[in-house]
Amino acid sequence: MIKMRWFRILFTLSSLAYSLGEELTIFPALKQYWVIKGSTLNLTCRHNGTPATQEHTLSFWKSNTQISSGSDVKVNIFAVPDTQDITRTIRTLVITKSDVQFSDGVPYKCILGQNMSNFKGEAQIEVRVLEFQSAEYNIAAENEKNLMPVGKKLILECNASGMNPSDTSFTVTTKWLKVSEGNKQFLENSTKYTIFTENRTLEILNPVREDAGEYRCVFVFNKEDKASYQEVYSQPFNVKAAPKIETHDKNKNLVQEDTLELRCTASGFPKPTITWKKDGQALNQTERIHPKEERLVIYNLGFDDKGEYQCIASHGEFNDTASATMLVRVKDKLAALWPFLGIVAEVIVLCIIIFIYEKKRSKQLESEEDAPDAQDNPGDNRAGVRRRN
Ligand SMILES: *[C@@H]1O[C@H](CO)[C@@H](O)[C@H](O)[C@H]1NC(C)=O
Ligand SMILES: *[C@@H]1O[C@H](CO)[C@@H](O)[C@H](O)[C@H]1NC(C)=O
Ligand SMILES: *[C@@H]1O[C@H](CO)[C@@H](O)[C@H](O)[C@H]1NC(C)=O
Ligand SMILES: *[C@@H]1O[C@H](CO)[C@@H](O)[C@H](O)[C@H]1NC(C)=O
Ligand SMILES: *[C@@H]1O[C@H](CO)[C@@H](O)[C@H](O)[C@H]1NC(C)=O
Ligand SMILES: *[C@@H]1O[C@H](CO)[C@@H](O)[C@H](O)[C@H]1NC(C)=O
Ligand SMILES: *[C@@H]1O[C@H](CO)[C@@H](O)[C@H](O)[C@H]1NC(C)=O
Numbered sequence: 001m002i003k004m005r006w007f008r009i010l011f012t013l014s015s016l017a018y019s020l021g022e023e024l025t026i027f028p029a030l031k032q033y034w035v036i037k038g039s040t041l042n043l044t045c046r047h048n049g050t051p052a053t054q055e056h057t058l059s060f061w062k063s064n065t066q067i068s069s070g071s072d073v074k075v076n077i078f079a080v081p082d083t084q085d086i087t088r089t090i091r092t093l094v095i096t097k098s099d100v101q102f103s104d105g106v107p108y109k110c111i112l113g114q115n116m117s118n119f120k121g122e123a124q125i126e127v128r129v130l131e132f133q134s135a136e137y138n139i140a141a142e143n144e145k146n147l148m149p150v151g152k153k154l155i156l157e158c159n160a161s162g163m164n165p166s167d168t169s170f171t172v173t174t175k176w177l178k179v180s181e182g183n184k185q186f187l188e189n190s191t192k193y194t195i196f197t198e199n200r201t202l203e204i205l206n207p208v209r210e211d212a213g214e215y216r217c218v219f220v221f222n223k224e225d226k227a228s229y230q231e232v233y234s235q236p237f238n239v240k241a242a243p244k245i246e247t248h249d250k251n252k253n254l255v256q257e258d259t260l261e262l263r264c265t266a267s268g269f270p271k272p273t274i275t276w277k278k279d280g281q282a283l284n285q286t287e288r289i290h291p292k293e294e295r296l297v298i299y300n301l302g303f304d305d306k307g308e309y310q311c312i313a314s315h316g317e318f319n320d321t322a323s324a325t326m327l328v329r330v331k332d333k334l335a336a337l338w339p340f341l342g343i344v345a346e347v348i349v350l351c352i353i354i355f356i357y358e359k360k361r362s363k364q365l366e367s368e369e370d371a372p373d374a375q376d377n378p379g380d381n382r383a384g385v386r387r388r389n
Contacts, residue, residue, distance in 0.1 A: 022049055022121035024058075024110055030125065032170060032228050034221055035104075036235075037131040037162065041097040045110030045123065048082060048090050058093040061109040061116060072098045102162060105129035128170075130162035130219075134235040138242075138318070139212050154207045156237050158200040158217035170228070174200045175218040179236070204239075212241035212269035243272035243313035248324040256333040260298040262326055264311035272313035272322075279307045306330040 027044040035041050045058055058077060060067040069075045074096040082088040097104060107126045113119030137154060158174055176187040176195055187193045187202065192211075194203040204211055215237040222228035248264040266272045276283040276291040283291045290297045298305055306329050314321040332338070 022047065022112055024112060024121050024123035026108075026110055026123045026125045028125075030228050030230060032126045032128060032222070032230075034128045034130055034219070034230055034232050035100050036232065037100055037102065037129050039100055041095075041100045041104060041127060043095050043108060043110075043125065043127075045093040046090065047092075047112055047121070048088055049112070050088060056089075056091070056112060056120070057114050058091055059111055059114050060093060060095050061111065062104075063106055064116065066114075066116075067095050067108075100129055102129050102131075105162065128162065130160045130232070132217075132234040133157075133159040133161070134237055137237065137239045139207050139209065139239055151206065154204040154211070154239065156202040156204070156215055156217070156239075158202075158219075158234060160219070160234070170222055171224070173197060173220045173223055175220060176202045177216050177218065179214040179216065207239070209241050209244065209267060212239045214238055214269075239269065240317055241267070241269045242318050242320045243268035243315055243322040245311065245313055245322045245324045248311060249326055251327040251329075253329045253331065254301055255331050255335070256301055256303065258301050258330075260296070260301055260305065260328060262296045262309055262311070262328075263294055264296075264313070264324055265294055266311075266313035266322060268313065268315055268322075270315045270317060272315040275312050275314075277310040277312060278305075280310075301330050303330055303332075 025046045027046065043060065045060060047056075047058055049056060060075070067073060067075060074094075076094045076096075078092045078094075079089050082090050093110065105128050107124055110123045111119040112121040135156070137156075139154070156176075158176075163172065174195075174197060176193070178185045178187060187195065189195055192205055194205070195201075196203070200217065202215065202217070217234045217237075219232045219234070221230045221232065244267050246265045246267050249262045252260065252262070254260060262276075264274055266274055274293050276296045283289055283296070285291060288299050290299075296309065296311070307327075309326045309328055310323050311326075312321050312323045
């Protein structure tokens with residue numbers, strides 16, 4: 001048991017970096033380091049030793065050429081006193097190479113000293129470059145009828161170049177994962193998924209809208225060897241789905257000065273954005289109108305706000321969009337009052353008519369009663385007036 005452990009420690013140390021003379025350490029602490037083509041390679045070499053002299057300077061070598069700063073390479077060296085032992089200095093050399101190419105996949109050496117034929121220590125890391133072939137798939141193009149028929153499967157192949165199958169210096173296995181809304185889910189064989197390790201293939205059976213999303217394959221290098229264990233994530237396989245309206249509000253009957261609120265939700269991958277239209281015209285944000293993605297709010301409704309509202313989901317990937325229409329009617333605030341006022345007006349008019357009629361009638365009656373007197377001496381009044389004059 002103890003022997004086993006010692007063996008493992010020795011094995012680990014020897015495989016981290018082979019060193020000669022003073023100890024140097026390269027980070028990442030791997031003897032073999034896989035990097036994706038086009039990404040940035042970052043190597044750090046560290047030495048903890050007695051203070052600086054010229055021969056204690058660190059340098060990185062790619063094959064037999066010293067790496068120096070250039071357009072796509074940055075070389076930085078830092079030296080700080082060791083807080084544990086002030087007679088010693090921790091020296092760190094960092095090289096950063098952007099846009100890694102296959103030609104960068106070679107052994108790198110870090111040496112203590114600036115001359116390959118005269119140095120006090122060295123460490124090595126083997127950089128390997130690989131390139132994934134990622135693909136995009138359309139599950140539901142255009143519309144639902146283009147969904148894959150039942151029994152069909154979607155096949156994702158994790159192809160990569162840069163790995164020589166006859167190279168026995170490493171082993172590699174594959175895992176698959178689905179990323180949805182930031183959550184990583186590792187996939188396993190099931191009724192939905194079949195994972196073939198030999199040809200690094202994932203089969204998705206009877207793909208439906210919910211299967212759309214971002215998939216990645218993960219290369220697991222040297223699973224059995226802690227000193228070289230590394231996981232490399234592929235670029236995403238995007239399984240796309242056209243936008244679809246999932247839920248939306250019903251038609252609405254509102255009253256003047258009310259607040260209108262309409263909602264619409266949509267699915268699709270990438271996640272669609274929702275815009276709003278009224279009678280075919282884009283609705284723009286104003287103080288009163290707030291078209292905010294899934295929710296449209298209009299405050300202080302007026303008559304002009306009645307009409308046909310439409311929410312439109314699109315994600316710019318297919319020309320296809322999805323939409324739903326909602327009718328909004330706006331009634332006058334006094335709408336209920338008008339009939340009442342009408343009745344009141346009617347009653348008033350009736351009363352007036354009755355009143356006038358009654359007055360006329362009573363006048364008529366009166367004059368009918370007065371008539372004999374008036375006829376008796378019609379001249380009297382006139383005579384009296386005249387007399388008064
Ligand atoms: C490079 O690696 C070093 C050490 O691991 C780290 O401190 C640094 O931030 C890395 N730089 C970049 C650009 O990744
Ligand atoms: C490298 O070291 C050797 C031996 O010490 C010396 O002869 C040679 O001039 C050095 N070269 C450089 C470039 O410093
Ligand atoms: C993956 O590689 C296989 C075999 O070389 C090839 O038939 C297939 O078309 C490749 N797939 C992709 C997506 O590049
Ligand atoms: C999943 O199932 C297939 C077919 O049954 C099999 O070949 C494959 O090895 C399984 N994969 C895993 C990771 O178990
Ligand atoms: C991968 O291998 C499995 C089992 O050998 C096979 O059924 C499947 O068709 C292969 N897939 C591809 C894309 O070659
Ligand atoms: C909203 O703005 C766009 C572009 O600025 C314009 O074409 C459209 O007519 C505006 N819609 C309304 C209802 O004013
Ligand atoms: C989208 O529309 C443009 C122009 O109308 C057309 O050229 C293109 O082929 C369409 N793309 C798809 C995926 O239908």
